[in-house]
């Protein structure tokens with residue numbers, strides 16, 4: 001069944017089509033080569049025949065001039081017998097188409113005198129022609145005929161049978177037909193072999209794709225290292241698989257983290273409700289429990305909202321209300337927002353924004369991103385530390401920086417802090433979901449900007465938001 005299907009699908013395969021093309025191109029090019037060769041051989045055979053006839057005519061002409069008609073008559077009979085009367089004939093034609101002398105032409109019964117050629121010869125020019133005479137039902141005899149003037153209006157008509165040349169050309173055709181069949185078969189086999197060899201590697205890609213569709217994301221197409229088209233396709237395919245595998249494992253990690261982070265508030269909500277229901281309580285106690293439940297629900301909602309915001313920003317679907325924004329203004333607004341918390345923690349929060357620096361941004365989203373950086377600075381800086389919001393230009397970038405003199409980030413954690421749900425070892429006990437930097441980065445990327453971080457453990461950290469600077473304008477487009 002499988003075999004029948006394979007045979008039925010064969011004409012649709014690239015290998016089959018390539019093989020046919022290969023064989024057809026081979027057949028056409030060898031036929032053209034044969035035709036050119038064949039025409040050249042025919043030309044050369046005719047050339048040799050014509051030279052022979054002209055040489056003989058020259059001999060006859062000098063004999064007639066030196067020894068007369070009788071001697072010529074004897075010579076043409078002798079010559080015809082020597083070569084075979086069926087192979088050659090001579091006829092001397094006088095005025096009024098009278099036959100003056102002739103060799104034995106019994107084997108040339110159907111040969112006549114062509115008036116047109118005779119006239120041409122009488123005009124002094126040798127006239128050639130190839131004729132075909134029917135000898136029997138199956139047999140045709142081809143011959144080369146020459147009319148050539150001798151003297152006194154006498155014309156020598158000569159005929160030479162082309163039977164031997166015909167046989168030569170016939171065997172030439174037979175040899176070629178056999179050679180053609182061999183060449184086409186070889187071309188077909190060669191084409192099939194080459195196409196199959198090249199496409200076997202495509203089959204490898206197909207079989208890996210099939211394994212993946214069954215759920216195994218670990219399979220990879222083996223590379224030969226030749227760097228050819230198929231190797232490049234395989235390597236691109238493998239890169240794509242690496243990317244998909246990374247995305248799938250990230251998604252798995254995120255789902256696990258969300259599930260993990262949702263479990264604690266839900267357990268707490270359930271616990272509070274259960275305790276409240278165990279016995280009859282006073283109205284204030286019920287109010288307290290409900291307030292606890294609302295606060296846990298808010299935590300859950302904020303977790304869900306932030307996760308959705310990150311996905312929206314990363315997929316490019318976040319709606320941004322872009323305006324010309326003065327980063328100094330953003331820095332000052334954030335400082336005002338966080339000053340009470342900073343004071344409560346005994347931290348010194350200051351803004352260094354001497355000049356106006358503009359960028360195109362959604363002010364609310366930019367505020368959200370920068371607020372997360374300041375929130376972290378407050379969380380990870382011990383009392384009496386300094387937090388500085390700075391605004392500057394770096395090349396053609398407008399930069400909003402947040403520096404602290406806090407705990408800093410160990411170098412091995414730097415590459416991980418922007419991942420969703422990542423929390424540093426020392427931060428796990430504190431508040432937070434590990435989403436603050438992820439959302440900040442997603443927002444800045446959605447603006448076409450970048451976030452850079454520079455940190456030394458024990459000395460502090462500096463986070464910078466870099467956006468393409470906008471030309472200052474007195475009339476803000478907001």
Ligand code: ADP
Nearest residue numbers: 376377380417423424427432433434435436437
């Ligand atoms: P969260 O603060 O909720 O843990 P974030 O995504 O905001 O999550 O930060 C990820 C991690 O990066 C933190 O857990 C912390 O280890 C580290 N981090 C971020 N900002 C700072 C900072 N200013 N100083 C020291 N560590 C920081």
